[in-house]
Amino acid sequence: MxxxxxxxxxxxxxxxxxxxxxxxxxxxxxxxxxxxxxxxxxxxxxxxxxxxxxxxxxxxxxxxxxxxxxxxxxxxxxxxxxxxxxxxxxxxxxxxxxxxxxxxxxxxxxxxxxxxxxxxxxxxxxxxxxxxxxxxxxxxxxxxxxxxxxxxxxxxxKRVQSWVTVDDLKHLERGGRVSKTAAAVGTLINIKPILIVTEEGKLESNSKTRGRKKAITKIADETRTNISVADTDKIFIAYAGDLEAAEVVKEKLSDLNVPIEMYPMGPTIACHTGFGGLAVFSIRK
Missing domain, CATH: 3.40.50.10170 (Rossmann fold)
Structure with a gap:
């Protein structure tokens, strides 16, 4: 060693x-x-x-x-x-x-x-x-x-791509990532944010969708579009309580022929996403 x-x-x-x-x-x-x-x-x-x-x-x-x-x-x-x-x-x-x-x-x-x-x-x-x-x-x-x-x-x-979504905007509001007004309006019209980790290592908003199903599809599609299959030994999926959502993402990416491992999201991030936080990690092109 x-x-x-x-x-x-x-x-x-x-x-x-x-x-x-x-x-x-x-x-x-x-x-x-x-x-x-x-x-x-x-x-x-x-x-x-x-x-x-x-x-x-x-x-x-x-x-x-x-x-x-x-x-x-x-x-x-x-x-x-x-x-x-x-x-x-x-x-x-x-x-x-x-x-x-x-x-x-x-x-x-x-x-x-x-x-x-x-x-x-x-x-x-x-x-x-x-x-x-x-x-x-x-x-x-x-x-x-x-x-x-x-x-x-x-x-x-520098090439790790992180595609993240949350199901409850109130947790992002508590963390100061969205305003109280934006959280209230977003919750009302069922907005689900798509977040990424930047090259500086910060969590930032990338886009948004309407509805949980579209958000799950979005993070899977973005992973597929940008992944370097040759450089990704494994795709990792982190989930905060919602194993079923993680299974959906895994199924959507299963044809890439890259091993996929799913684990519960630890408290360091899950405390900020709340139940339903979901993230997909791989190496981008």
């Missing part, structure tokens, strides 16, 4: 996959109705339960990973042996977590002579980040060096 891999639970890959592939995971903290829970990638935390709580009107939020959590993880790895570490981080355009990771490494460099940790801002969220973690696992298993693997990941991170 030429390097170790570290990421956060907001990559939305399940605990079973991360554990099996020896990926070190820093958990996010989720607050539901004033009580804190640890997002351990599904080992004990239940994403479906979270969506039920959100549907019941319980306030839910996540907070960025603090410097101490990064210090604890990074220090434990570099003290164990000299194997290099590659950390794939949640988009700096959506969270301050990556900046905290940089601060932690700077602090370690004041303490240790050798800190073999490479930080990569994926500029992605949810399974968009997970897609890159999955690719990095493959590169590690193929015996690539840190330099070779990081070069591939940085190139691919």
């Amino acid at each position: 030429k390097f170790r891999i570290v990421t956060e639970s907001c990559c939305d890959l399940p605990y079973s996959v991360l554990e099996n592939e020896h990926v070190h995971v820093i958990p996010m903290v989720v607050t539901v109705d004033g009580k804190e829970y640890i997002d351990d990638s599904g080992k004990t935390f239940n994403s479906q339960w979270l969506m039920e709580e959100v549907q019941a009107g319980k306030p839910a939020s996540t907070s960025q990973v603090n410097v101490g959590s990064y210090l604890e993880m990074f220090k434990s790895l570099i003290k164990e042996d000299s194997t290099p570490v590659i950390y794939l981080g949640f988009s700096s355009g959506l969270s301050g977590s990556f900046n905290n990771a940089m601060t932690a490494v700077n602090m370690l460099e004041d303490e240790y002579i050798n800190v073999p940790i490479t930080l990569v801002d994926t500029k992605q969220a949810s399974l968009g980040e997970g897609l890159l973690v999955d690719k990095l696992v493959s590169l590690r298993n193929e015996g690539k060096t840190v330099e070779e693997a990081v070069a591939v990941i940085k190139q691919l991170s």
Whole structure:
């Protein structure tokens, strides 16, 4: 093994996959109705339960990973042996977590002579980040060096396409992404936004449709139109509570002959989309 891999639970890959592939995971903290829970990638935390709580009107939020959590993880790895570490981080355009990771490494460099940790801002969220973690696992298993693997990941991170829709505009309103008036009017006339993650790693509106069915079709069609089948090892679908919608998207893309994996959307994004959040990730042309 030429390097170790570290990421956060907001990559939305399940605990079973991360554990099996020896990926070190820093958990996010989720607050539901004033009580804190640890997002351990599904080992004990239940994403479906979270969506039920959100549907019941319980306030839910996540907070960025603090410097101490990064210090604890990074220090434990570099003290164990000299194997290099590659950390794939949640988009700096959506969270301050990556900046905290940089601060932690700077602090370690004041303490240790050798800190073999490479930080990569994926500029992605949810399974968009997970897609890159999955690719990095493959590169590690193929015996690539840190330099070779990081070069591939940085190139691919610019080409991850994320097509996202939500079913409830109220959650976007709470997050400040749409105004109260726009949310009220949009809800009244059944508008469903189509969102993307930009190259800067920010979540932005791309277009809108009228009705859930058209929104689901839209994100599947956009994925199909822009995908590079040759460069996409897997298509990932993240869903917030609505497995049936994810199955519809999977069926619409099944003829591409690219493996498709579906996982529950973790709380970092699902808290902002609410029940019915749906996202498709692949590599674009």
